[in-house]
Amino acid sequence: MNDRPTTAPPAALAGIRVLDLSRVLAGPWCTQTLADLGAEVIKVERPPSASHAGGDDTRAWGPPYLKDTQGRDTSEAAYYLGANRNKRSVTIDLAQAEGQALVRQLAARSDVLVENFKVGDMARYGLDAARLCAAHPGLVYCSITGFGQTGPYRERAGYDYAVQGLGGLMSVTGERDDLPGGGPQKVGVAVADLFTGMYATVAILAALRHRDATGQGQVVDMALLDTQVAMLANLGANYLATGQVPRRAGNAHQNIVPYQVFEVADGHLILAVGNDGQFQRFCDVAGCAELARDPRFTTNRLRVKHRAELVPLLAERLLQRKRADWLSGLEAATVPCGPINDLDEVFADPQVQARGMKQAVPHPLSDRLALVASPMKLSATPVQLRRPPPLLGQHTDEVLAELGLDAPARQALRARGVIGPGLS
Numbered sequence: 001m002n003d004r005p006t007t008a009p010p011a012a013l014a015g016i017r018v019l020d021l022s023r024v025l026a027g028p029w030c031t032q033t034l035a036d037l038g039a040e041v042i043k044v045e046r047p048p049s050a051s052h053a054g055g056d057d058t059r060a061w062g063p064p065y066l067k068d069t070q071g072r073d074t075s076e077a078a079y080y081l082g083a084n085r086n087k088r089s090v091t092i093d094l095a096q097a098e099g100q101a102l103v104r105q106l107a108a109r110s111d112v113l114v115e116n117f118k119v120g121d122m123a124r125y126g127l128d129a130a131r132l133c134a135a136h137p138g139l140v141y142c143s144i145t146g147f148g149q150t151g152p153y154r155e156r157a158g159y160d161y162a163v164q165g166l167g168g169l170m171s172v173t174g175e176r177d178d179l180p181g182g183g184p185q186k187v188g189v190a191v192a193d194l195f196t197g198m199y200a201t202v203a204i205l206a207a208l209r210h211r212d213a214t215g216q217g218q219v220v221d222m223a224l225l226d227t228q229v230a231m232l233a234n235l236g237a238n239y240l241a242t243g244q245v246p247r248r249a250g251n252a253h254q255n256i257v258p259y260q261v262f263e264v265a266d267g268h269l270i271l272a273v274g275n276d277g278q279f280q281r282f283c284d285v286a287g288c289a290e291l292a293r294d295p296r297f298t299t300n301r302l303r304v305k306h307r308a309e310l311v312p313l314l315a316e317r318l319l320q321r322k323r324a325d326w327l328s329g330l331e332a333a334t335v336p337c338g339p340i341n342d343l344d345e346v347f348a349d350p351q352v353q354a355r356g357m358k359q360a361v362p363h364p365l366s367d368r369l370a371l372v373a374s375p376m377k378l379s380a381t382p383v384q385l386r387r388p389p390p391l392l393g394q395h396t397d398e399v400l401a402e403l404g405l406d407a408p409a410r411q412a413l414r415a416r417g418v419i420g421p422g423l424s
Helices: 026-036 095-106 131-133 161-165 192-212 224-230 233-242 276-286 289-293 300-305 306-319 323-334 343-348 352-353 394-403 407-415
Strands: 017-021 042-046 066-069 075-076 087-091 112-115 141-144 219-223 259-264 266-274 358-360 370-372
Touching: 017 026, 017 095, 026 042, 026 087, 026 112, 026 141, 026 192, 042 095, 087 394, 095 131, 112 192, 131 141, 141 192, 161 192, 161 224, 219 224, 224 233, 259 306, 259 343, 266 306, 266 323, 276 289, 276 300, 276 306, 276 323, 289 306, 300 306, 300 343, 343 352, 394 407
Parallel strands: 017 042, 017 112, 042 087, 112 141, 141 219
Antiparallel strands: 066 075, 259 266, 358 370
């Protein structure tokens, strides 16, 4: 199962080593992004034991699982596969002193450490930021937690779903309470986790630039709740500017009209009119030019004010044609619009295909693995697929040999349960 990368052009983060002590989504999303950009990422996972299957929890978050060459389920859940490419996996028991010593050795050889343990857990293992950064002043140490290292909630466990509620996102997501299906809704993917992973990536890159300029690393303290509050964006700004609490508006926009889903003769489409010129062109295509001249609707400010009068008029008009007819006419008039695709339609879309957003990935257990590709397109240092998502502990022997541990030393650690089985 040799997955060593082939010769390729230098990547943007070539030479940067990341020690990944995270699991589930926010941390792994961050480290996968760094890995896609060329960093070497060593993922430290829990060894299997009599009471635990070992590894990142998401390895077991299925079905669905990757199918092997005979079409049977493997042990690799799709959830795990989607956030862990371009990494090496090492199994080390952090609860044992010898395991902690191995992690300290790995940290001494790393530029970045990412962890998402509960506040205080890393200190119990002697792997907290204060100790590791004192020993290695150039280390960038990133902690990702639900609520951060300070504040009254610091010791609480944090989960995306709960943070979407606590951080206000669910108060503005979903249909209005007075309409059928009204009430709070979470977003369909774990956006608080994903945004936190992306913000963590940006912060780590900034810290590395500072380290390169000064020689000094630093601690990055990322919290899901902080990120969720920040990503309220214009709605957070609306509230702070007015003191008025925004409410759920379904598929409509709080600040722009018409900017929502409309039913058409054979389904639905999105109409996203962003300025007054676009509204005029929409009305021309729709055969209702008089609405663009109506003094209630001539500007976006007025359209927002008179939303309740305008939207029913547009809804009646849009029901008169099929989706394809609307889309072709509106696109020709450069009026922003679009379909609402299922995922089979997404990956069949010619633009998605042209941009290479589905990527076939060689894997030691299967010839069927396809992943959503990185969206980052860099002209000089393109993102490269160097390794498939690793099997649990696949690189334990390889990585520990790089630390200078020979086969007998590794076997002794394995016998004591400090490291898990090797697969290389």
